[in-house]
Amino acid sequence: MPDAQGKVRYAVVGGGWISQGAFMPGVGQTSNSVMTALVTGDPQKADGLAAKYGLKSYRYEAFDQLLASGEIDAVYIATPNFRHREFAEPALLAGIHVLLEKPMATSEADCLAINAAARKSGAKLMIAYRLHFEPGTVELTDRARRGEIGDLRLFSSVYTQVTHPSNHRMQSGYWAGPVVDLGPYPLNAVRNLFASEPVEVHAVAVQTPGRPINTPDTVNVTLRFTEERMATFTVSYSLPASEGFQLFGTQGEIQVSPSFGLGEGVAIAYKVIIDGETETRQHPVVDQFGGETEYFSDCILKNRLPSADGEEGWRDVRVLAAIERALESGEVQRLEPLPARPSVKHDQARSLTLAKVPEFVNTEVPNG
Numbered sequence: 363m364p365d366a367q368g369k370v371r372y373a374v375v376g377g378g379w380i381s382q383g384a385f386m387p388g389v390g391q392t393s394n395s396v397m398t399a400l401v402t403g404d405p406q407k408a409d410g411l412a413a414k415y416g417l418k419s420y421r422y423e424a425f426d427q428l429l430a431s432g433e434i435d436a437v438y439i440a441t442p443n444f445r446h447r448e449f450a451e452p453a454l455l456a457g458i459h460v461l462l463e464k465p466m467a468t469s470e471a472d473c474l475a476i477n478a479a480a481r482k483s484g485a486k487l488m489i490a491y492r493l494h495f496e497p498g499t500v501e502l503t504d505r506a507r508r509g510e511i512g513d514l515r516l517f518s519s520v521y522t523q524v525t526h527p528s529n530h531r532m533q534s535g536y537w538a539g540p541v542v543d544l545g546p547y548p549l550n551a552v553r554n555l556f557a558s559e560p561v562e563v564h565a566v567a568v569q570t571p572g573r574p575i576n577t578p579d580t581v582n583v584t585l586r587f588t589e590e591r592m593a594t595f596t597v598s599y600s601l602p603a604s605e606g607f608q609l610f611g612t613q614g615e616i617q618v619s620p621s622f623g624l625g626e627g628v629a630i631a632y633k634v635i636i637d638g639e640t641e642t643r644q645h646p647v648v649d650q651f652g653g654e655t656e657y658f659s660d661c662i663l664k665n666r667l668p669s670a671d672g673e674e675g676w677r678d679v680r681v682l683a684a685i686e687r688a689l690e691s692g693e694v695q696r697l698e699p700l701p702a703r704p705s706v707k708h709d710q711a712r713s714l715t716l717a718k719v720p721e722f723v724n725t726e727v728p729n730g
Contacts (some may be wrong), residue, residue, distance in 0.1 A: 364435060370459075373420075373428060375449050376440040378725050383436055384624065387717035388651030393660040401425055401449075410510065410723035422566035425449060425490040430457040430597035435557035436662060438490075438655075439463060440685040442530070443537055447472040449698050453478035456614065459486040461658050462616070464546050466675030469638060470683055473676035480672055488668035488677035490659045491550060493622065495653040497711040498630030498645035500505030502713070504708045506555050511636060512557055514681070517593035519607035521622055522580075525599040532575045535685050540597040542546055543564075545685070546678050547622040548595035548607060553677065555609060560593070560681060561693040562586035567686040583685055588699065603657075613637075624650045626716065632677040653712030669705040677703075678687035700705040 372389065374381050374397060379435065389395050393458050400417045401424075402408050408419035420428045429452060436459035439449050446467045450460050454476065466489050467473045480487040493499045499612075506514060521544045525531060532540045553559060563585055567578030580598035587593065606619030615635035620628055631644040661668045677700065684695040 364663065365386065367396075369394050369396040369664070370460075370662050371398045371433065371435045372394055372655075373397070373401055373434045373437045374440070375401040375425070375437050376415075376442075377402040377404060377411055377723070378440060379722070381438070381440045382411070382722050382725055383719050384651040385440065385608075385655070386411070386640065387719050388649045388714075389655055390647045391652035391717050392656040392659065393661060393712040395655050399428055401428060404724060406724040414720060414723070428486040429453060431456055435459060436461060436658075442534070442682060443461060443542065445469045447476055450476045451479045454483050454487060454504075455489055456691040457483050458487050459658075461488050461490055461655065462675070464550075464675065464678070465682060466540055466672065468542075470676065470680055473672065473679050477672040477676060481619050484721040486662055486668060487659070487672045488654075488659070489670050490654060490671065491674070491705075492624065492650040492654045493547070493551070493630075493659050494670050494706045495710050495712045496630055496642065496645075496648060496650050497713055498632065499572045499706060500711040501643070501704060502618060503554055503706045504565070505634070506609060506611070506616060507557060507704070510634065511609070511611030511615060514609060514611050515554065515591055516610040517548075517595075517607060518610075519551070519595040520620070521545075521547055521595065521605045522598040522601035522602065523639075527574045531553050536577045536689075539575070540579060540599045541581050541685055542585070545581075545583065545595065545682065547605075548597075549585075549676055549681055550596075551607065551621070552593040554704050554706045556587055556591060556593075557702045558587050558589075558591070559697070559700040559702070560585035560587055561699055563681060563684040563688050563697065564681050565685045567689050573600050574635075575599060577604045578689065581685075581689070585681070620629075625719075635708045647716050648712070649714040651715040651717045654719065656712055668708055669710065670704075672705065674705045700715075715718055
């Protein structure tokens with residue numbers, strides 16, 4: 363049951379940058395959500411964040427105790443990717459709703475197990491695709507699907523950043539590296555724009571000389587879709603920060619930049635170019651984490667199924683796993699066709715004011 367004000371009570375599992383810099387301040391921007399607990403293995407984070415937000419803190423080892431406490435309705439899980447199932451599955455089986463960071467897990471098997479737990483208990487599961495609720499993204503997706511630039515044929519994207527060698531993601535293999543960290547953004551975008559699933563996956567990777575990373579640091583992926591459509595994206599942990607994509611149709615194109623970022627000064631902007639005429643659209647900066655949390659809490663309170671569910675999460679991980687196989691084998695990977703299920707819907711946009719981010723407690727910044 364929600365708290366006395368009718369708000370969904372969240373526990374935050376994992377106290378890293380994304381929790382401290384986005385989710386925790388974003389909750390305060392919502393009208394229907396509140397934090398009541400924190401789960402972390404770091405005593406300094408436990409003390410500092412619990413005091414800052416007035417939370418009860420738990421160690422990872424006491425997670426089952428929290429699930430049985432009656433103090434929470436939902437959890438937001440932002441642990442390292444390989445620990446997602448460890449916390450999502452028992453929470454769902456306990457009837458606790460789960461907002462789970464992307465990628466959903468580090469294997470298809472883990473995704474399927476998490477989804478099975480949600481079906482068994484009836485607890486709601488949503489993958490944290492924050493851009494599904496960002497007004498500019500929702501608008502341009504809707505316009506593209508309506509055929510404003512004709513039949514969609516080609517998607518091309520670049521998403522790069524320089525990640526410091528000390529960052530744990532530089533030393534944790536493929537399932538923490540750039541493909542899995544940055545790749546879900548262009549991958550999920552094109553799946554929703556095309557309203558289709560890739561049937562072939564090809565990938566090529568290079569390793570920047572002198573960069574101490576134990577997985578390829580710059581990767582190009584080519585996806586083939588039905589109806590002879592194609593998507594390409596390049597991600598990197600070793601190139602200057604850049605993000606954007608182009609979407610080409612038979613009658614025009616849409617250029618989007620910035621396309622995947624968040625935070626102060628980052629407003630999703632795009633151009634529609636048809637017959638040499640350009641229309642520019644820039645939406646205001648919004649609190650993307652507040653928006654996705656408000657949407658998920660609304661689903662909980664009104665007993666509605668979230669659109670960005672575990673099926674959506676598995677479909678991305680299915681492709682990420684195919685990219686890994688393509689890199690290892692050097693061969694094109696073929697995927698079984700799946701029915702379309704576009705999950706970005708025109709009425710999902712949320713325009714909450716961006717929260718002020720407080721000082722961080724004992725954590726590394728994304729590219730630090």
